[in-house]
Amino acid sequence: MIAELREIVGTLPDSVSGRGLRVGIGDDCALLSLPEGADLLVTTDSQREGVHFRRDWFDPVSIGRRLVAVNVSDVASKGGSPAWAVVAAGLSPGVDPEVLRDVYRGISEASRRYGMTIVGGDISRDPGGLSLVMTLMGTAPRGIFVGRGGLSPGDAVYLLGRPGRSRAGYLSYERKMADPLFDRAREAFRDPRALLGEGKLLACRPEVCAMTDTSDGLERSLSEIGRASKVTIVVEDLPVSEEVRRWASVLGENPGDLVWQGGEDYDLVVGVTASGEKAFLGWAREELLRDSPEGLFRIGRGESRGEAVLIYGKGLERLADGRGGFEYTV
8 A cells, every 4th residue: 555655646856855855655764855055844734534524525635635735834824835744644444445545646636736745654543534644844945934923013914815715615515505606615625725826925025024824714813923923913804705795695604704713714814014014015916916816905903012912993893702713623
């Protein structure tokens, strides 16, 4: 099986991952070489049956693609490039081996999309169902790392992406609403994208002072930036699209809740310095958003040092109910 999976995932010889890979799958450890002048980024994330997916909702190939995308999103939020990954797979007793092959076909497809290579891992039994854990190593040019802790009072907070889609997709699956109206929402939930190119562009801008992705929802992501920066954030607006409003209407949900508390959108929350906001917006219109389906929305600002709380602007106070982001299981 390991030999088959090695053939499925292959290697990308012309990528950073291919050039830096000296020993890959088949030994006790992989042997890797960092490019000169690069920092190493390391993250890990999982996909577990009954928590992140149900096999009657997702085909195995989609599960594999999803595993890659959620890890790449972390690297994207730091302006990096994914390079090498290891995958630990747990299988229920008696599971058809073709399920694992298809999962790895999805992993391979997404790895090639993002220019990374699977260099090792582990396979074991898991009585709890199919479980997948990836540890991803990425590279970033030395000195460009954009953490969560750089926001200051007066700085603006923007969101890059299309929030609310994944939560709408999840709810349509949960409620067995197979209306074609939800096709795009279901795709966003089943097969998320990582904003890799956008993250690289943003991290290189001198005006960008903080960044994180919205894997656990917009509210929690803002709270994480506030805590790391030790800054109170004033929430001024929520970007609710007409598409999200249509989904919310059919679902019987408040559209603001889909945007605010729904997890797994994998958008980017971006802190922008007060002094550089005008220049940032000019650049974003000309470069970042050119030919892009993503939107850029100003959602708030840093207000004061000290307690890292969220203050809700007029009309948004009801959102402060403490639910706080991604908690649901499938």
